[in-house]
Amino acid sequence: MQDITAGQFQIVYNAFSFTIAVMGAATVFFLFNRSQVAPVYRAAITLTGLVTLIACYHYFRIFSSWEAAYTLMNGKVVPTGVAFNDGYRYVDWLLTVPLLLVELIFVMRLSRAETVAKSVRLGLLAALMVILGYPGEISTNTGTRWIWWALAMIPFLFIVYDLFVGLKKSIASQPEAVRGMVSTARWITIVSWFFYPVVFIFPMIGFTGGGATTAVQVGYTISDIVAKAMFGVFIYLIAVRKSEAEVQLRGTEGQSLAPAGAD
């Protein structure tokens, strides 16, 4: 592990604890408020709660791993020799990133065929992306890191393209009241996702030492909060608005609220 100052250790430590609180509170919020949306959107909200629950668990582990990696000796924070386990982030992402994408697809309430096709395609691409990133993350060799980074960027760019172009078309089919919010959720995904490959390359562009370790850990943490909890709140608000819009529609036009296959 890198040498870091007591202040840097503390920033990362507090950022991890903060994230445990955010993810835990978000999980309770989503699971308890699931009943506030129409049945057809409940599967999306359940997934949103699962994403933050899984992240909450992993941040507990990440927090403990960080504590175990350093110790106080003569008033200084020094590495213990036990490596901080980056694996927790990757197993977290392996589960949560496909779920996040499926959650966005579900809340859009596309046709059953489109829902299944998009969920399978984006879910598998997301898993592939995370798997390809891991060998690079645990390597200290800059060349090796670049190779795996480039390989992981292939599914990454496919997903972003799909969100950017594929979902853009679907936005036009959304009720007018939520079109802006769906578009914002799409942008949150795209922008927060771009943080990850950027944070990944910090050590490869000469940004090393305690400052870099701190920036990488805090960077991934902020990205996770935005991509999981904040994004989840948007998914929830979209589901609430769509539920309201559809109740009104049903009142005036007798339209059915039968599930579309999302749940």
Place this chain on the structure above:
Amino acid sequence: MQDITAGQFQIVYNAFSFTIAVMGAATVFFLFNRSQVAPVYRAAITLTGLVTLIACYHYFRIFSSWEAAYTLMNGKVVPTGVAFNDGYRYVDWLLTVPLLLVELIFVMRLSRAETVAKSVRLGLLAALMVILGYPGEISTNTGTRWIWWALAMIPFLFIVYDLFVGLKKSIASQPEAVRGMVSTARWITIVSWFFYPVVFIFPMIGFTGGGATTAVQVGYTISDIVAKAMFGVFIYLIAVRKSEAEVQLRGTEGQSLAPAGAD
């Protein structure tokens, strides 16, 4: 860390444990009793439960940090050299203070536009206030503490003014049955909030040593119990009364209970 007596250590230790119990019980109360209020007020009660849940988590961490900061040696309590982490309070407040304000706004059931505008303004001011307080809290220099204290007081006074003047107007629009309680909730907020900047300045006005450490920790703890759990009980009672009043109104005047956008 300051030298403290065994008695002082014990008072703080017991105060922290008491707070874990209070916040945990309050969380279960709010989340389980959420169904007792009209759907339109459930978002406010959920937020109330999230605030006490987040506080419960942080008091677990605060308790452990306090335990780690001192040890028993030859029958005396002595500092271990591991600093007590004040960061937990600040990351807690960063999350809970904006949520507390939003919870008060939600239970008032203003128009959607007013709810969004007030929530965003007060939420951001509250976050800014907490962020500005932290550099002062971790500093041992009296001058530095005063500077950050003064900076944090700017958003603090804006919020208090908004609660005092802005919400006072809205109270007139509340059902008569709850007008007194909303006014009390507003006063609990204002009074309990004034404890924080007062506790903050204890070490700056010559009040130092073990007695000051004890007073600061117990002071913040009492403020947290009042501002989160007691305040939450008031929010809950207001929601119950308003739900009852509106059911009666609907019975006599056919008024709709359609959501106002707070949820």
